[in-house]
Amino acid sequence: MSVLILTLLIGLGSFAAGVLGALTGLGGGLVIVPLLTLVFGVDIRYAIGASLVSVIATSSGAAAAFVREGYTNIRIGMVLEIATTVGALVGAFVAALVAPSAIAIVFGLVLLYSAYRSTRPRVEHVTTGPPDRWAARLRLNGTYPTPEGRQAYSVQGVPTGFSLMFVAGILSGLLGIGSGVVKVLAMDQAMHLPFKVSTTTSNFMIGVTAAASAGIYLSRGYIDPGLAMPVMLGVLAGAMLGARILAGAHTSVLRRIFNVVVVVMAIEMLYKGITGSL
Amino acid sequence: MSGPDPQSRWTDEHVEMLVGNLLRYGVLAAAAIALVGGVLYLARYGGTHADYHLFRGQPAELKSVGGVIGSARTGDGRGIIQLGLLALIATPIARVAFSLLAFARQRDRTYVIITAIVLALLLYGLTGYER
Numbered sequence: 117m118s119v120l121i122l123t124l125l126i127g128l129g130s131f132a133a134g135v136l137g138a139l140t141g142l143g144g145g146l147v148i149v150p151l152l153t154l155v156f157g158v159d160i161r162y163a164i165g166a167s168l169v170s171v172i173a174t175s176s177g178a179a180a181a182f183v184r185e186g187y188t189n190i191r192i193g194m195v196l197e198i199a200t201t202v203g204a205l206v207g208a209f210v211a212a213l214v215a216p217s218a219i220a221i222v223f224g225l226v227l228l229y230s231a232y233r234s235t236r237p238r239v240e241h242v243t244t245g246p247p248d249r250w251a252a253r254l255r256l257n258g259t260y261p262t263p264e265g266r267q268a269y270s271v272q273g274v275p276t277g278f279s280l281m282f283v284a285g286i287l288s289g290l291l292g293i294g295s296g297v298v299k300v301l302a303m304d305q306a307m308h309l310p311f312k313v314s315t316t317t318s319n320f321m322i323g324v325t326a327a328a329s330a331g332i333y334l335s336r337g338y339i340d341p342g343l344a345m346p347v348m349l350g351v352l353a354g355a356m357l358g359a360r361i362l363a364g365a366h367t368s369v370l371r372r373i374f375n376v377v378v379v380v381m382a383i384e385m386l387y388k389g390i391t392g393s394l
Numbered sequence: 395m396s397g398p399d400p401q402s403r404w405t406d407e408h409v410e411m412l413v414g415n416l417l418r419y420g421v422l423a424a425a426a427i428a429l430v431g432g433v434l435y436l437a438r439y440g441g442t443h444a445d446y447h448l449f450r451g452q453p454a455e456l457k458s459v460g461g462v463i464g465s466a467r468t469g470d471g472r473g474i475i476q477l478g479l480l481a482l483i484a485t486p487i488a489r490v491a492f493s494l495l496a497f498a499r500q501r502d503r504t505y506v507i508i509t510a511i512v513l514a515l516l517l518y519g520l521t522g523y524e525r
Contacts, residue, residue, distance in 0.1 A: 323489075344479055
């Protein structure tokens, strides 16, 4: 296949991943590596490098809109970024030491878990009681806009959230994904943040976390410009379109379809990882 | 604490708005650079056979910040794409640097330290691996 045709096909596939990722809230980065490795036969190291770049693009693109709406809690984001960036650097170093088939197995498990989580209802645990000791010391409590004016929230479980963020960072550096599913888990369930705050703060952190490991991938030669270019532009354009049609779209059917795709990809990643045929 | 302080342009809300624009224009600039590089790259190599199946890594000039800038200056499509990707990686780093400045203006010592740690980790990721 010629470079031109392959570039266009990869760009189209990435565009579709970007649209679906934005519409379902799972993020396009999750399926870029399986798409590149399973469909286009790309080496998993190149695939992870290209995926990381696309994750930064969508996160920063979406964050611009979120930040202006005033939901993102920069203090929480910054504290937790210590955990995610250390994790991302660790993950990027580990990625060079382990076999591609081991990465494929971890990837398959994360895909399965993400699909499972997205079928569960998200439970909001907003608290207004006294905050966690660390939350008070670091002044993490905040307010967010609601139709009835600014609503205050009180932050819980900072040590647990911080630890989960370290895991999210490792997965991001190892697999080239945003790990949004683990980040939101940490902020919803451990720290009891309101959805809007946890989703937007998580999105803000995803770009910073991916940037930490992207530098290492670049200096190892894992970021191929000919491959990363169509992936980055495709996912970015797709995510922008997805965000635009999100208002008013019925996403439950779409989410179910996307989940089936994710599960099929997970099984194939696991199979190829276990048989070592990747 | 409540109500905007007209004396300061460094309130959290104002900083967040500036940051939003920084991110948006950073991403658009990076995408534009990568697109220009991509067109040049495809014009030159579009007809050749593609092979991403075997991992060979990248040549030295596409692996470091200095090398990428040098390669882009020669007008090489791959170098220009890589420059766009570097600009993209730099966007969240610039955002953290900007937050550091904002916390310093607010004389918030705890957050200056926290943000400086994050920035140091990011810069290490980008450059610390080069020898």
